[in-house]
Amino acid sequence: MVKVAILGYGTVGSGVYEIIHDNDFTEQALNPIKITHILDIRDFPEHPEKDIFTKNFDDILNDDEVYCVAETMGGLHPAYEFTKSLLEKGKNVVTSNKELVATYGPELLAIAKDKNVNYLFEASVGGGIPIIKPMCSSLMSNKIDKIVGILNGTTNFILTEMINKNKDFDEALKNAQENGYAERNPSADIEGHDACRKLAILSSIAWGNFVDYRDIVTEGITAISLEDVKYADKLGYVIKLIGFAEKKQKIFARVSPMFVSKKYPLAGVESVFNAIVVKGNYLGTSMFYGRGAGKFPTASAVVADIIESVRHINAKKAYIEWKPSEPGYMLDINESVCKYFVKCTNSREQIDSLFDNAEFADGVVENETGFITTQMTEGDFKEKIKSLNVTGFIRVLEA
Amino acid sequence: MVKVAILGYGTVGSGVYEIIHDNDFTEQALNPIKITHILDIRDFPEHPEKDIFTKNFDDILNDDEVYCVAETMGGLHPAYEFTKSLLEKGKNVVTSNKELVATYGPELLAIAKDKNVNYLFEASVGGGIPIIKPMCSSLMSNKIDKIVGILNGTTNFILTEMINKNKDFDEALKNAQENGYAERNPSADIEGHDACRKLAILSSIAWGNFVDYRDIVTEGITAISLEDVKYADKLGYVIKLIGFAEKKQKIFARVSPMFVSKKYPLAGVESVFNAIVVKGNYLGTSMFYGRGAGKFPTASAVVADIIESVRHINAKKAYIEWKPSEPGYMLDINESVCKYFVKCTNSREQIDSLFDNAEFADGVVENETGFITTQMTEGDFKEKIKSLNVTGFIRVLEA
Numbered sequence: 001m002v003k004v005a006i007l008g009y010g011t012v013g014s015g016v017y018e019i020i021h022d023n024d025f026t027e028q029a030l031n032p033i034k035i036t037h038i039l040d041i042r043d044f045p046e047h048p049e050k051d052i053f054t055k056n057f058d059d060i061l062n063d064d065e066v067y068c069v070a071e072t073m074g075g076l077h078p079a080y081e082f083t084k085s086l087l088e089k090g091k092n093v094v095t096s097n098k099e100l101v102a103t104y105g106p107e108l109l110a111i112a113k114d115k116n117v118n119y120l121f122e123a124s125v126g127g128g129i130p131i132i133k134p135m136c137s138s139l140m141s142n143k144i145d146k147i148v149g150i151l152n153g154t155t156n157f158i159l160t161e162m163i164n165k166n167k168d169f170d171e172a173l174k175n176a177q178e179n180g181y182a183e184r185n186p187s188a189d190i191e192g193h194d195a196c197r198k199l200a201i202l203s204s205i206a207w208g209n210f211v212d213y214r215d216i217v218t219e220g221i222t223a224i225s226l227e228d229v230k231y232a233d234k235l236g237y238v239i240k241l242i243g244f245a246e247k248k249q250k251i252f253a254r255v256s257p258m259f260v261s262k263k264y265p266l267a268g269v270e271s272v273f274n275a276i277v278v279k280g281n282y283l284g285t286s287m288f289y290g291r292g293a294g295k296f297p298t299a300s301a302v303v304a305d306i307i308e309s310v311r312h313i314n315a316k317k318a319y320i321e322w323k324p325s326e327p328g329y330m331l332d333i334n335e336s337v338c339k340y341f342v343k344c345t346n347s348r349e350q351i352d353s354l355f356d357n358a359e360f361a362d363g364v365v366e367n368e369t370g371f372i373t374t375q376m377t378e379g380d381f382k383e384k385i386k387s388l389n390v391t392g393f394i395r396v397l398e399a
Numbered sequence: 400m401v402k403v404a405i406l407g408y409g410t411v412g413s414g415v416y417e418i419i420h421d422n423d424f425t426e427q428a429l430n431p432i433k434i435t436h437i438l439d440i441r442d443f444p445e446h447p448e449k450d451i452f453t454k455n456f457d458d459i460l461n462d463d464e465v466y467c468v469a470e471t472m473g474g475l476h477p478a479y480e481f482t483k484s485l486l487e488k489g490k491n492v493v494t495s496n497k498e499l500v501a502t503y504g505p506e507l508l509a510i511a512k513d514k515n516v517n518y519l520f521e522a523s524v525g526g527g528i529p530i531i532k533p534m535c536s537s538l539m540s541n542k543i544d545k546i547v548g549i550l551n552g553t554t555n556f557i558l559t560e561m562i563n564k565n566k567d568f569d570e571a572l573k574n575a576q577e578n579g580y581a582e583r584n585p586s587a588d589i590e591g592h593d594a595c596r597k598l599a600i601l602s603s604i605a606w607g608n609f610v611d612y613r614d615i616v617t618e619g620i621t622a623i624s625l626e627d628v629k630y631a632d633k634l635g636y637v638i639k640l641i642g643f644a645e646k647k648q649k650i651f652a653r654v655s656p657m658f659v660s661k662k663y664p665l666a667g668v669e670s671v672f673n674a675i676v677v678k679g680n681y682l683g684t685s686m687f688y689g690r691g692a693g694k695f696p697t698a699s700a701v702v703a704d705i706i707e708s709v710r711h712i713n714a715k716k717a718y719i720e721w722k723p724s725e726p727g728y729m730l731d732i733n734e735s736v737c738k739y740f741v742k743c744t745n746s747r748e749q750i751d752s753l754f755d756n757a758e759f760a761d762g763v764v765e766n767e768t769g770f771i772t773t774q775m776t777e778g779d780f781k782e783k784i785k786s787l788n789v790t791g792f793i794r795v796l797e798a
Binding site: 023138282285286289301304307318 | 414418422424427521527528529532533536537538539540541542664667674679681682683684685686687688689690693695696698699700702703705706707710711713714715717
């Protein structure tokens, strides 16, 4: 029997407890698994196993029989200190904490390697969608060229309401909050920070060097209007919050709303669903789709990592290593290339004098013209629009 | 340095050679990998490594240093005899051969377990789409309720041509053959046999009991007409060849063309792409999408399995076991439940007297009515339509 502890009995932690309690995973893990400790500062006097709760982290750290710990506390502190102590003690840790992985990943992974234990985090990106492990194993034979994802369910729900139900941003956000899809303070989601951390983790895995989320240009969806949605539709696109990363000589990564071609596989991903497109040099385009959040989807990914760790209890652990990135590893956004959707109050003539072969959409807003440019660097683009009276621009993702 | 052999230097086998030759996977496999033998009955006098070719299987079987063998011959014989001998000798085998896995899987997996070696077959389903490993690992914490997939690229290409370009079946098939997406003898694809074997493999993995492909009711797409495509469109569906499997008390599996709701994630999967929806009890709906065939997508999955096997060279191998199924494990198709699209020459009145709440589409074919029934067992459905003059029916997959 293998002892497992849970740190934090919130939404995900209680889901992990319930899944392990309600199922027998002996066959999958090759050993019976038992939750023997749950750390939480709160009391749970009505809980059927109230005796396994503790407020003292040392009860877990110092129990030599605890083999694996699920960290489902979230936040950086004390999750970081706890995780570090556990790994240094030679315990396996699995987590859903994207903030921690995106911030302290390289250090924690190095300790895990050194101690021959697992630090696994399938649940940190895409909830229950299997994406971390396929990138670490099945796609191992490919050089990954590009990652393009809808990585945040809250913003995708809001945008879907705007697109399909013609609600404006504020109304759609309120609806998301009422449905439990957005926090009362929604800024981590709607400003793109949550997607940014997930993109940093995926990029680090894809290219083996640590991509610091602080180096990723990040824009949220708060400025998106129903007029933008209409322009997009007229031109054959839908607006999505897209995490985009690619590697050529340098790595480039960006989180921003984009016009996504209706022919691109991500265009049909609606509501709280997430999806991640991975482009490999041999495989071509593949996509992973599913529920990106929620108690049981996320908890089931944590449990799969527990099973994985227990299954290889006496084996050499497969490890992930994120080497430090050299200064200047990230392409400057001004050197990145794409098409741009632009709104302005200038004449067609003025626009044509600056942009060749622009694709126009008229009649959405009075005295305003919307158009899509050809491909160019963001630096060139920003230089060109200086002479226009631009009311907004959104980057474009082609099929 | 770990020695690897390839059986069969066809499309996939040569792709495996090229990928390993052109890349250094030492970091991923924790050991350098070298192809030391290629078995093929043909001569390759121009090949830069012509000395590693052999026509004698025993050269590979009896070389104790050959650790892993990629079987990319296809067909049942001698692939079966070769694979069995290799596993019995304690060699790891990875394969893209769905026919072999679907036919002799239980026996070969049992030998692999017994000898503590891998028998891996990611490439046998969905080409390069990572699906087998996620089902074996990431989804381990879920009970899988249902698998619904577009499992064959040839038929999906043909149907997409019919839907988007209004070509009839014969013309679309010809086009597929001209583009290299269909064999000169296309029956394994268009009759559904290829999809059937893949569905058998996925079902066996999902439920741990061997699902024999011979127990899966299989219909191809040869009877699908442009009128069917039009009926589908009018009613809000597209026609796809669907592999469908679910487990309630019994397992039920079927390959057939279906009306797929335009709101279902598979509806947008076009051309040669494949996609597999997996429904887990905790995860909900997830989908895996990508190129289901082709030299390099498939070969890259074979190479990923080689790396996986080499990576755990001295470890206890994770094994898959397919227990024999009890007689009667498969639900009779007459007890399966779905909605049906029906074409007939009867009056609305006659139809209404048999089917409550049918949804009608008129005006596609003169003197013919198309309608979709409510949910019912196939047995009841077939009984009811006996009194109609039915010109065809197609099962329906709702969102």
